[in-house]
Amino acid sequence: MAQPETVELAAVTKAYGDVVAVDRISLKIEAGQYCCLLGPSGCGKTSTLRMIAGHESISDGDILIGHRRINDIPPAKRGTAMMFQNYALFPHLDIAENVAFSLKMQGTGKAERRKRAMEMLDLVSMTEFADRKPNQLSGGQQQRVALARALMTRPSVLLLDEPLSALDPFLRVRMRGELRRIQRELGISFIHVTHSQEEAMALSDLVVVMNDAKIVQSGPAREVFNRPRTEFVARFMGGHNIMSEGGRTVTLRSDALQISRADGARRATVQEVEYRGPQVMVNLATDSGDEMSAIVSERTYFSDPVTPGDVVGLTWPADEVHELTAEP
Structure with a gap:
């Protein structure tokens, strides 16, 4: 060769x-x-x-x-x-x-x-x-x-x-x-x-x-x-939530978003739950109208399962937030 x-x-x-x-x-x-x-x-x-x-x-x-x-x-x-x-x-x-x-x-x-x-x-x-x-x-x-x-x-x-x-x-x-x-x-x-x-x-x-x-x-x-640079890259690669925080557009990985029964940084309503074997995808709509998704382990999800219509709190580690640049 x-x-x-x-x-x-x-x-x-x-x-x-x-x-x-x-x-x-x-x-x-x-x-x-x-x-x-x-x-x-x-x-x-x-x-x-x-x-x-x-x-x-x-x-x-x-x-x-x-x-x-x-x-x-x-x-x-x-x-x-x-x-x-x-x-x-x-x-x-x-x-x-x-x-x-x-x-x-x-x-x-x-x-x-x-x-x-x-x-x-x-x-x-x-x-x-x-x-x-x-x-x-x-x-x-x-x-x-x-x-x-x-x-x-x-x-x-x-x-x-x-x-x-x-x-x-x-x-x-x-x-x-x-x-x-x-x-x-x-x-x-x-x-x-x-x-x-x-x-x-x-x-x-x-x-x-x-x-x-x-x-x-x-x-x-x-x-x-x-570290996607733009909203397009984040959305195309998948597994990211795009949101506004403090006047800037940021991305947060879906596996870093945490769901709890208590109030969190944001309130959201569960829209859909998708079982994927080792993981469960939970799709959510926040009170402000944003669509978000959380990926949680099967064990974590079934320890306290949520269903469509449930109101939950959303939290995330601050260091998991990544700022996006402007679209080219």
């Missing part, structure tokens, strides 16, 4: 006529990092990935991989590989031939192609399926084959476009672990587009939150979750 390289975007813009899909974004992804581009549909994350891959032209700005400016370099010569959302496997080829297809196009001999394909299939635990056709595999197995095929070119950067979105929830969690294991084992940079906050936090060294064609915050997952 190639040596990992940094990826740097400098004031990169992508416009389709009068529509700006990516608006002067700048970002540095260190060599060997697992980076997730996270945001709602239409925020610009897939356009960003496709510009790095070379499947979309750059309207303005520069993209560098290592020390090379790659704006005008063909996709096959960038040192990147792309894993597509729909896997795009060839139905008439067996799994080993699918994985080795790029080497066949390069003129690599059959024996060498087979040897390297089996190495990649071993990496993704799929060697026993080498002679099957794609339609004989489950969705998760096809995903592993697509990953092995993308890695065959020995890229320094692997680009993944929502690779887990077609999988059922149980398999999605399992494959997250597989992706992280493979990335650590290979040591190369992964850039992964997703709209799932849980997926981004579970996988990434670097979370890049995008909205309206711009990067609104980037950093380690724990930092982005605990």
Whole structure:
């Protein structure tokens, strides 16, 4: 496998006529990092990935991989590989031939192609399926084959476009672990587009939150979750209450909000209770009309359960309050 390289975007813009899909974004992804581009549909994350891959032209700005400016370099010569959302496997080829297809196009001999394909299939635990056709595999197995095929070119950067979105929830969690294991084992940079906050936090060294064609915050997952800069980031990441306190807009994690039968800093009426196994989500409406939520442990909740219509007091530790900056 190639040596990992940094990826740097400098004031990169992508416009389709009068529509700006990516608006002067700048970002540095260190060599060997697992980076997730996270945001709602239409925020610009897939356009960003496709510009790095070379499947979309750059309207303005520069993209560098290592020390090379790659704006005008063909996709096959960038040192990147792309894993597509729909896997795009060839139905008439067996799994080993699918994985080795790029080497066949390069003129690599059959024996060498087979040897390297089996190495990649071993990496993704799929060697026993080498002679099957794609339609004989489950969705998760096809995903592993697509990953092995993308890695065959020995890229320094692997680009993944929502690779887990077609999988059922149980398999999605399992494959997250597989992706992280493979990335650590290979040591190369992964850039992964997703709209799932849980997926981004579970996988990434670097979370890049995008909205309206711009990067609104980037950093380690724990930092982005605990210290969102804007109301958008707090709401999009989830698990936060947005409220006004002392003339400022602040956020408070839902698991830091405490419910009691006694009066608290605020009074609220229970609106809904959602059981989640180890946790219980309690949705509330304060007397001032704010909507808030509390996440409490199952044991704590059932020691004195509240039900819709109950009036409760809300309290929270002062050091759990985080001030938000103005929206960009």
